[in-house]
Amino acid sequence: MTSSGIDSSAVALFSARESERFLSNNPQSVAMAERARASLYKGVPMHWMSDWSTPVPLFVSHAKGARFYDVDGHEYVDFCLGDTGTMFGHSPDPIAHAIAEQGARGLTTMLPGEDAIHCGELLSQRFGLPYWQVTTTATDANRFVVRWARAITQRKVLLVFDGCYHGTVDDVMVRCREGQTVHRSGLVGQAYDLTQYSRSIPFNDLEALEAALAQGDVAALLCEPAMTNIGMVLPDPGFMAKCRELTRRYGSLLVIDETHTISTGMGGCTRQWELDPDFFVVGKPIAGGVPCGVYGCSAEMAEAMASVGKGSSEETAGHGHSGMGTTLSANALAMHCMRANLEQVMTQQAYDHMLPLAAELAEGFRRVIRDHRLQWSVTQLGARCEFQFCPTPPKTGAQAEAAFHDELQMALHLYLINRGILITPFHNMTLCCPDTSREDVARLIETLDQGIGELLAIPGARS
Template identity: 55%
Template sequence: MDMADNSAAGAALDRKVRELRKREAETFRRARPKSEAAIGNGIAGFFGGVPMHWMTDWPTPFPIVVDRARGATIVDIDGNRLDDFCLGDTGSMFGHSPPPVARAIRRQAGRGLTYMLPSEDALALGALLVERFGLPHWQIATTATDANRFALRVARAITGRPKILVFNGCYHGSVDETMVRLVDGRPANRPGLAGEFRDLTRNTKIVEFNDLAALEAALAEGDVACVITEPVLTNSCMVLPDPGFHDGLRRLTRDTGTLLLIDETHTVSTAVGGYTRRHGLEPDLFVLGKPVAGGVPASIWGMSDEVAARYRAYNLAKEPGYSGMGTTLSANPLQFAAMRATLEEVMTEANYAHMDALAARLTAGLSRAIEANALPWHVARVGARVEFICAPGPLRNGSEAEAAHRPDLEAAIHVALVNRGVLIAPFHNMMLVSPATTRRQVDRLVAAFGEVAEMLAV
């Protein structure tokens, strides 16, 4: 196909996308008169009309107002039922209100919600964290952002080094130091940061994922305290590690005295114990947020014996005073109860086997639809987490992932899927399969996607 043909095909696709989005927006509005009346002009009392700004980031004409959610289904106030593959963008990865977690919340609700002291559930939780995730020393926080922030402070404290290193396109919540990107091969603050008064690149190095040569060069100066990474990039379009990348990453960090922090907030979809346990990674620090308490706000961060010993020695030697770490509501008994229930009864081998099998079915179905309509797209998967990517693949780094993002096209697909009874994440086409997800729900998603893909075929 020559340049003229490519240009014509691109124009035709753009026209189809505009028409599809307009048509689907009208269908969405007609199905949700109560939601539109309640939130179409914003909710009174909230800045921007919503309790949290990202509620307006959904590509629907206005946010869906949820009446209830259970398992893998959401029902809005207009009575529309949606097969939920977003699942709170991983926060409800094991389904909405898993019965063991709901029972634990009810049990704890009458016993107090926070008191800055351990409960009986905490006595069991420490051993559960060691058994599930491997590292021997743990602390509780409320969000993965907090956990990452605290772990990075420890890394700097015990190494005496000022800098961290991230991979372009990474996801680590809203940790300030990670809000950097590569622009034409040079580090830069991410665009749009509100009120940021620092050049974050002064203390953050950034290289491309899967580029061991660049990583080696960046670590050679000996000023990096910690490399923080996801095992698989998930913040734009999914990027899987090259064979040998994680082995090289671990070797280079050890050779340069650099700590390695693995953030499994998204990739815990892989297996019990996450991608780290499944693939035998050996981090010095480990962070997991979102789904660890079945939807109750909670996160965990763990340390190796060596890191714990160095941190203990640091605390004994440092001057007295507040460490700048910890929040009052972290490590509360509601978190303990929900996490214990999640680890003992929800995050099980049987549930992961169910999730993995249906995620494989979903991946195959989406791939067939893409192939049948001759679309230059591909599908990526890490465990129960699946993405369709509207560009050829596989992708190898964050720059390729950013270039593969097609906001207008993805927004049109998203609303069209909602109108066909399926909800996916509003960001980068992410879909999760939960223990509550059924084969029938997966097949409905595949059918809806196939119908939309056929409308977009050029």
């Protein structure tokens, strides 16, 4: 018996059966996987694409709205939505039109157009920070903000929460183990000691937060307002307000990364919870699925940024050698799509549709868990929800990680895939988009209920 309440041998039998079903039903994906191995490392264009629950990668043909279709002609209801990259659905019509329009009049020029002004104005209205910069990814945005924070404060240490998600920024690739900051396990090719200038503490731990900040060397606290990639972890009441208070008290900046938590509602947690950050970052969905990220800053930070480098013999920080910016940042295609997304897709009407459906899905998960007498829990944040293999929602990244059961999770995911439903890999998270229907939600709940029932029917599953 595992902490999930289901015997591992039963999970293995269940998974083997589902793998056979997948291989039998997906001959084109199997053939493409074999062909791909001759030219693509691990047979995929990005190595983690081979880490899904399927025995070979599932190859996609096309996607639209809340659905995608594989090369074998199967239709899927998509609750993963590119792990937030297409949070408002695949190829919304305004984005498809924007791509066609801009595709005919130039993709990248290294110069701004009128769309840039519209985007800046729309971002300021949406998120409440007056000044904006555009990047190609949220990873880039976080990386550049960390540079600004260190330059402004003249401090070197970055503070993050254990289990955080901020893309692939080097400085965040650390964990907290027994009160000590260590490198993340599995980190490849790391040439220098990240713990020299990065510090990791548990989420929701005010004592650890103040102790870390009180050392007086923290340039910034970079955080998600709710953790989303180690398993969903919501902040305790008042915790984020305390983050703002303590960072100000000890002279550190507060950077809020809402690349996932933008699912909370219009303006993300930053507007919904009045977080008042110094810097704000969001990526993935901001341009409707076209690669793009942005960061915003307060007027005080903009003034401090303008002062960086003045009075020295070096070029000012606005120069191209600042360590910030890539040639494709703020390209014309991304700017046109971001404008269309902010004006026509990422709307209050969209959230008004998504949020009630996610609440309905979360309640359905709870009902299935109760009916099967499992000691699992459910966490919801706006349009996002997740079931976790622990009796109460976790309070820290370590608690969320302790609830992982990779084999069970992957077996359930594969069961769903074999029946035309996709949820986010690597944990049990779902997103509802404007094209998700109540019927889609009911289908996911019913199929998960059926899968758990079949798993528990295996002799010895509860032994």
